[in-house]
Amino acid sequence: MNQYFATVARGLEPLVVQELEQLGAKDVEPGFCGAAFKGDRTLLYKVNLWARLPFRILRQLDEFDCEDESDLFAGIQRIDWSEYLRPDNTLAVTATGKTEALNHTHFTALQVKNAIVSQQTEQFGERSDVDTQAPDVRINLHLRHDRATLSLDSSGDSLHRRGYRPAVGAAPLKESLAAALIQMTDWQPNVAFFDPLCGSGTLPLEAGLRSLQIAPGLFRERFGFETWLDYDDDLWESMIAEAESQQKSELAAFVGGSDRDPNVLIQAHSNAQQCGMEHLITFQQKDLADVAAPTDSGILLCNPPYGERLGKDSDLGAFYKLLGNVLKQRFKGWTAYVLSGNKALSSNIGLKSASRTPVYNGSLLCQLMKYELY
Incomplete structure (x- = not known):
């Protein structure tokens, strides 16, 4: 079972706990602006497809002590990135939170990227390009209390963007x-x-x-996990067909x-x-x-x-x-x-x-x- 985290708007943590449990998530625990839970790949796809409240579903890769730039670089390089990313895949890094030494999210994200492509260059002699708009793999790093949580973003665009609403008024609700x-x-x-x-x-x-x-994810063009190395197209297509049959x-x-x-x-x-x-x-x-x-x-x-x-x-x-x-x-x-x-x-x-x-x-x-x- 993998460790996941669903991010939500502040104050909606109890509601997303309820929703995740209804979708079959295990060991659901509320956190700040989200909830942690456990499950397999099927659950990851299901939550992205069916959950109505979260913004993103993150798959946690690692957690480590991180006070400064050297801690961050070492922690990132501890991961074998070849399991998640080939040099011909594009990547993007999003950083949130801060420590006393790492207090600028753009700089933090840049250091994460540098650590990953440095490992790739050493291993393969080539490296992934950055694509901030539609990367094959979007990496999320969150800093809190001198701890770093490193995750893959399985959702791609925020899940609140269902895909059915190209037309909105002047002050639309998400x-x-x-x-x-x-x-x-x-x-x-x-x-x-x-x-x-x-x-x-x-x-x-x-x-x-x-x-x-109607599953809210049915209107979206793509999810982040669809370009992961372990993407299971047969499983995803069967889940789409099952969702459509339930309408x-x-x-x-x-x-x-x-x-x-x-x-x-x-x-x-x-x-x-x-x-x-x-x-x-x-x-x-x-x-x-x-x-x-x-x-x-x-x-x-x-x-x-x-x-x-x-x-x-x-x-x-x-x-x-x-x-x-x-x-x-x-x-x-x-x-x-x-x-x-x-x-x-x-x-x-x-x-x-x-x-x-x-x-x-x-x-x-x-x-x-x-x-x-x-």
């Missing part, structure tokens, strides 16, 4: 955060789901993917959204088409003041502007008051969740929240507020 928010509401596919401020459609689309049991053709309940901006709704429809869900997800152009509940009960989840990137010049206080009035008057029988990064604005909703859960949207600390609407 797909992985959208999936996490949906998980936090305890929404189930047999319950209606609605976003009255849907923008380019990320929340309804993530709900639709979950309802139809459902119909939603169990209403899933949809609305927005006042016709241009972002064009994007939402385009994204739904990329997912093969354009005939299933309902998107409507409506001002918030005209929104009504599509069914008698359900889960409403929305991410209104909070003045960071959108809405700075508009009267957001009045907008939040309108949101509260619409929830109170037209969504009786529903449970509403509102993500807000501005406490002063959220107080204008004028409803008593049943709970408030801290959530990071990027580096911004927000709150997911729950409202029981009777």
Whole structure:
């Protein structure tokens, strides 16, 4: 069994532990911005294909004491890189964290690369080229408390980039955060789901993917592990076929959204088409003041502007008051969740929240507020 680490947005560690265990991971342990777990190659492929919350799945190669440049060089050279990398393969190195002596990630990454290609040159008389965009092997080094953790990045591009969303609005939620928010509401596919401020459609689309049991990785062009020396194409193709066979053709309940901006709704429809869900997800152009509940009960989840990137010049206080009035008057029988990064604005909703859960949207600390609407 190999040691892996799934990286997630800060604060989502408990959720990713739950997701990894559901996917069959062993010895799952939460860490800072992620969770460690154990499993075989099949599990590695499965987590990349099916996990909705992580950014990257790292395969740990080694861990060693590392205070300075000489420790780093020796630790990297301790690995036999011919097991993972041929001179005709390209590579890239990503470094995170720091020590007192190694406090510049670009320099640290350069030293890792130098140690690897030095070994290759000595062993083969030639070395790998660097390709920062689409390398055959992406290497990750993390420094913390004078310890270095060396890993291979099995995901390639961040997993939040599903591949179905070429079109996005001005301040889009990452797909992985959208999936996490949906998980936090305890929404189930047999319950209606609605976003009255849907923008380019990320929340309804993530709900639709979950309802139809569509693996989020099916839309991606490639994963990092597909260019590894031990890549098993037969295993991967069989997992893709199995995932496609599990998809459902119909939603169990209403899933949809609305927005006042016709241009972002064009994007939402385009994204739904990329997912093969354009005939299933309902998107409507409506001002918030005209929104009504599509069914008698359900889960409403929305991410209104909070003045960071959108809405700075508009009267957001009045907008939040309108949101509260619409929830109170037209969504009786529903449970509403509102993500807000501005406490002063959220107080204008004028409803008593049943709970408030801290959530990071990027580096911004927000709150997911729950409202029981009777």
